[in-house]
Amino acid sequence: MKTVIENAIKTLAEKAEKAALPHEAMNFAQAALNLAHTANTWVAIPEAAQQLSALLYAVERKYPGESRFDTALRYILSVEEQAKAGSTKPQQAND
Helix, strand or coil: CHHHHHHHHHHHHHHHHHCCCHHHHHHHHHHHHHHHHHHHHHHHHHHHHHHHHHHHHCCCCCCCCCCHHHHHHHHHHHHHHHHHHCCCCCCCCCC
């Protein structure tokens, strides 16, 4: 799939270079950029989904009537609120 998208981007770029009118060149160039952006988004989605899944499944016990997401969010917000109040020292984030 990646090769097909890369080939399509190259084809659109070539058409932009060979376009007879400026607005046609802009249309082809914009289509190539849109396709490149979409391709990059597709690459990022599985990684983000994997990270979210790891975060949610770190919650071993969810509260009754809540989803894992709701419980994880409540845990995070609770710790952040305590850190703001100065009752706990948050760990340094490693980005």
